Amino acid sequence: MYPEYMMESIKKVEQTRPKRLELAKKFGKKVFPGMSEQEREDILNNYHPDYKDDALRELRIGPNKGDKIINEVVDIMESYPRDYPEIFDLNKVDFETDVLIIGAGSAGLSAAIEASNADADVLLITKLRLGDSNSMMAQGGIQAADQSDDTPVLHYLDVIGGGHFDNKPELVEALVMDAPPSIKWLEDLGVMFDKNPDGSMMVKSGGGTCRNRMHSTRDYTGAGICRVLRDEVYNHPDKIKYIEYTAATELILDDKGQCAGAIIYHLESKQYSIVKAKTVIIATGGFGRLHIRNFETTNHYGATADGLVIGYRAGANLLYMDSVQYHPTGAVFPEQIVGFLCTEKIRGLGAQPVNSEGELFVYPLEPRDIEASAFIRECENDLGVTTPSGLKGIWLDTPLIEELSGEGTIEKNLPAMLRQYHRFDIDIREYPMLVYPTLHYQNGGLEINAASETSISGLFVAGESSGGVHGRNRLMGNSQLDIIVFGRRAGKNAAAKVKKGVQLGKLSLEHVEKYIKEVDSIGVDKKRIAPIVLPDYIPDHVKAKQLSSEFQGTLF
Amino acid sequence: MSIQREMINIYIGGELFQVPEGHTIMMAFEYSGFQLKRGVGCREGYCGACATVYREKGDYKLKGGLACQTVVTDGMTIAMIPFVPAEKPVYDLNELTPDVGTFTQLFPSVFRCVSCNTCTKACPQDIQVMDYVQALIRGDIAKAADLSFDCIRCGLCALRCPAEIVQYNAGILARRLYGKYLSKNSPELEIRLKEIEEGKYDKEIDELKKMPGDKLSEKYYSREINIS
Ligand SMILES: Cc1cc2nc3c(=O)[nH]c(=O)nc-3n(C[C@H](O)[C@H](O)[C@H](O)COP(=O)(O)OP(=O)(O)OC[C@H]3O[C@@H](n4cnc5c(N)ncnc54)[C@H](O)[C@@H]3O)c2cc1C
Ligand code: SF4
Ligand code: SF4
Numbered sequence: 091m092y093p094e095y096m097m098e099s100i101k102k103v104e105q106t107r108p109k110r111l112e113l114a115k116k117f118g119k120k121v122f123p124g125m126s127e128q129e130r131e132d133i134l135n136n137y138h139p140d141y142k143d144d145a146l147r148e149l150r151i152g153p154n155k156g157d158k159i160i161n162e163v164v165d166i167m168e169s170y171p172r173d174y175p176e177i178f179d180l181n182k183v184d185f186e187t188d189v190l191i192i193g194a195g196s197a198g199l200s201a202a203i204e205a206s207n208a209d210a211d212v213l214l215i216t217k218l219r220l221g222d223s224n225s226m227m228a229q230g231g232i233q234a235a236d237q238s239d240d241t242p243v244l245h246y247l248d249v250i251g252g253g254h255f256d257n258k259p260e261l262v263e264a265l266v267m268d269a270p271p272s273i274k275w276l277e278d279l280g281v282m283f284d285k286n287p288d289g290s291m292m293v294k295s296g297g298g299t300c301r302n303r304m305h306s307t308r309d310y311t312g313a314g315i316c317r318v319l320r321d322e323v324y325n326h327p328d329k330i331k332y333i334e335y336t337a338a339t340e341l342i343l344d345d346k347g348q349c350a351g352a353i354i355y356h357l358e359s360k361q362y363s364i365v366k367a368k369t370v371i372i373a374t375g376g377f378g379r380l381h382i383r384n385f386e387t388t389n390h391y392g393a394t395a396d397g398l399v400i401g402y403r404a405g406a407n408l409l410y411m412d413s414v415q416y417h418p419t420g421a422v423f424p425e426q427i428v429g430f431l432c433t434e435k436i437r438g439l440g441a442q443p444v445n446s447e448g449e450l451f452v453y454p455l456e457p458r459d460i461e462a463s464a465f466i467r468e469c470e471n472d473l474g475v476t477t478p479s480g481l482k483g484i485w486l487d488t489p490l491i492e493e494l495s496g497e498g499t500i501e502k503n504l505p506a507m508l509r510q511y512h513r514f515d516i517d518i519r520e521y522p523m524l525v526y527p528t529l530h531y532q533n534g535g536l537e538i539n540a541a542s543e544t545s546i547s548g549l550f551v552a553g554e555s556s557g558g559v560h561g562r563n564r565l566m567g568n569s570q571l572d573i574i575v576f577g578r579r580a581g582k583n584a585a586a587k588v589k590k591g592v593q594l595g596k597l598s599l600e601h602v603e604k605y606i607k608e609v610d611s612i613g614v615d616k617k618r619i620a621p622i623v624l625p626d627y628i629p630d631h632v633k634a635k636q637l638s639s640e641f642q643g644t645l646f
Numbered sequence: 647m648s649i650q651r652e653m654i655n656i657y658i659g660g661e662l663f664q665v666p667e668g669h670t671i672m673m674a675f676e677y678s679g680f681q682l683k684r685g686v687g688c689r690e691g692y693c694g695a696c697a698t699v700y701r702e703k704g705d706y707k708l709k710g711g712l713a714c715q716t717v718v719t720d721g722m723t724i725a726m727i728p729f730v731p732a733e734k735p736v737y738d739l740n741e742l743t744p745d746v747g748t749f750t751q752l753f754p755s756v757f758r759c760v761s762c763n764t765c766t767k768a769c770p771q772d773i774q775v776m777d778y779v780q781a782l783i784r785g786d787i788a789k790a791a792d793l794s795f796d797c798i799r800c801g802l803c804a805l806r807c808p809a810e811i812v813q814y815n816a817g818i819l820a821r822r823l824y825g826k827y828l829s830k831n832s833p834e835l836e837i838r839l840k841e842i843e844e845g846k847y848d849k850e851i852d853e854l855k856k857m858p859g860d861k862l863s864e865k866y867y868s869r870e871i872n873i874s
Contacts, residue, residue, distance in 0.1 A: 222687030223687075223688075226688055226693045227692045235838070236832065236835045237834055238834050238837070241847060242842070242851065247854070251863070259855040266851075267847070267851065270835060282791065282824055283825070285829055285830070285832065287830075288833075289829065289833065290833065290834060295873035295874065301873060310692075310795070312692070317799065322739075357683045358683055390693070391686050392687075426668070426673070426715070431690075509772075514717070624681065628676055629676075632678070633679075
């Protein structure tokens with residue numbers, strides 16, 4: 091339940107509700123004027139996190155030296171390794187495999203299935219359990235142009251326009267042309283897509299799509315796909331070995347510069363192992379848990395951009411790490427679900443964003459970056475509501491939905507949302523939700539080509555950790571697609587490379603030694619260590635008493 | 647404005663800690679100095695990694711829940727479950743049929759269900775677990791797929807089942823059988839696959855790939871939007 095002082099603001103929301111209801115009845119969704127091009131530009135410049143003067147800074151080392159990228163990403167790139175190369179004896183190999191896959195979201199799982207289908211031996215390692223990932227969390231959907239009024243050509247246009255024309259064309263082609271076959275592949279594996287009785291797909295539109303092409307598996311699209319892939323991986327014990335609770339902390343190259351494996355760290359037994367692999371696929375996902383500019387996040391616990399760090403150190407280059415996707419409506423209260431994604435559908439159904447004074451202040455369905463900026467503006471101008479834990483937010487007036495469309499509308503259309511808030515004693519049919527923009531998606535990543543390869547021979551990247559597919563802005567439903575398309579491509583191509591014959595030379599960590607020298611040369615605190623592996627949420631006063639322990643999450 | 651909160655006592659694995667009221671079990675662990683390596687995943691109730699058992703003050707009952715979704719209460723005694731060592735049969739979906747025979751063969755334990763309903767009571771997703779197990783016994787794959795849909799594989803049902811059934815592994819097989827064999831194929835999808843194979847869109851896509859920025863932008867902004 092909301093504390094007394096928040097209820098006072100809610101009263102103001104209730105007072106203005108009848109008037110706003112009238113507006114909605116009269117003007118439909120157009121309850122507030124949309125912003126002009128100039129207004130959009132101004133609000134982005136003044137309030138969007140990416141446009142703040144200190145959002146970006148120049149990266150001083152590595153392949154992207156001189157580029158201005160997100161501050162927090164520079165921090166992890168300009169950092170020391172977790173352990174110094176000389177402590178590892180690369181002659182003592184613990185595991186040998188054809189394909190090493192790092193990360194077990196849907197990208198890693200798809201890659202594992204395809205590589206094993208092509209008769210390669212796979213070692214799949216992941217920090218958490220198989221499937222515990224951003225992939226499992228998607229609610230909305232997955233895009234594919236398979237309807238009769240739609241074509242891959244239209245899908246192509248949507249993807250590249252949405253990405254501000256910065257996307258790599260060959261990657262967009264792969265994405266849209268592989269989309270229908272990917273849906274087929276998933277269905278053959280037993281994914282239960284939402285369908286009409288005649289077998290036709292139930293499809294919806296999404297932000298930036300010109301046709302209805304969002305496929306779903308109820309409210310659990312990510313899980314509907316990811317758990318099937320995981321079950322399939324379990325069914326190939328002869329070809330796919332997996333190790334959970336284990337993080338890759340460095341890539342290994344050979345003396346010819348080919349990717350040749352990784353150092354992996356078993357989180358609980360604290361042992362390191364050496365993996366020798368003919369090919370490596372990075373599928374470590376995004377960076378939400380870096381809490382860029384102190385934003386809360388929708389991402390899972392392991393989203394700490396480890397793959398970017400180890401890939402970059404090995405010499406792979408980054409693309410578009412100067413933009414971040416914030417989702418306008420993340421929960422800020424109750425604190426148990428801070429960061430939780432409140433789907434766009436809520437505004438679609440008529441809930442209006444309202445400030446602490448009960449005033450409607452923006453057209454509810456501006457593009458994500460504009461809407462988010464407007465919410466931030468209200469809060470910076472003291473028109474937000476502060477939560478007991480010190481976060482700020484604005485109201486999303488959900489009771490309006492039922493007043494507009496009748497009792498039962500919320501239960502029917504937003505069951506997961508209703509359940510989530512009910513668990514914490516808030517009935518969103520009676521009271522509004524308090525929301526603020528939340529860190530959602532890593533638009534860029536390690537650059538790949540259409541075969542999912544990086545510039546390093548034998549190193550592949552797939553999924554959210556790759557860069558180029560979505561340009562500087564990803565549309566909803568295209569990342570669930572991306573992870574299947576490029577996960578599969580990476581798996582197939584890695585296996586094909588192995589079959590063609592890979593001759594590895596002497597294993598080496600020389601690239602890490604060189605990197606350390608570069609970090610030395612720019613003068614960085616020795617305590618700044620990456621990959622982070624796991625975030626650290628222990629409060630300072632407790633940490634102050636943990637005098638002799640060593641921890642993950644040692645970024646200062 | 648940060649409001650000072652009451653502190654309450656909880657017992658993690660029997661050891662006393664004081665944490666702010668309103669914390670979830672997961673937050674309470676972290677507040678107490680644990681950096682979680684297990685029993686944590688999405689932190690939003692979607693992955694099922696954080697199954698936890700607890701007992702509340704003055705209550706004899708052992709309850710189960712998700713650590714990221716359950717709020718601590720004063721005097722609560724808590725143990726996170728790091729792992730459920732449940733059995734999972736290996737199969738090739740292509741060789742199976744969507745009927746009761748598949749389950750007799752792969753999940754004989756399902757037929758030992760004594761209808762005690764313990765699993766349903768244990769499920770943090772409010773799934774009618776016993777009902778989907780019963781549906782499998784009847785060979786009603788579609789029903790089992792439907793009822794088990796929201797399963798996040800937390801393992802709490804299997805941990806409590808007196809018949810040693812691993813409900814969630816049977817549930818995912820039911821859903822996969824339904825998705826592959828029992829739902830009708832989409833006619834549009836089949837047509838599109840053929841078109842793609844025949845190269846129907848290759849030329850147009852190729853043109854787009856080579857198109858200069860201004861022309862591409864013009865094409866994008868003038869595309870017809872037809873959504874519902
Ligand atoms: C709440 C939410 C809702 C979303 N909704 C949608 C949607 O509706 N439609 C859509 O298209 N997209 C959506 N997305 C985005 C999409 O789900 C993700 O971009 C996508 O799933 C990423 O998949 P992935 O396999 O690349 O990474 P992930 O699924 O995040 O998997 C990464 C894996 O790598 C592991 N890992 C990380 N570092 C290491 C390491 N050092 N060593 C070993 N393992 C490691 C992680 O633990 C994890 O298992 C959503 C995302 C979120 C968070
Ligand atoms: S059915 Fe079992 S495994 Fe699935 S969510 Fe319920 S208790 Fe957890
Ligand atoms: S707990 Fe086991 S025996 Fe009891 S109803 Fe559930 S499946 Fe059947």
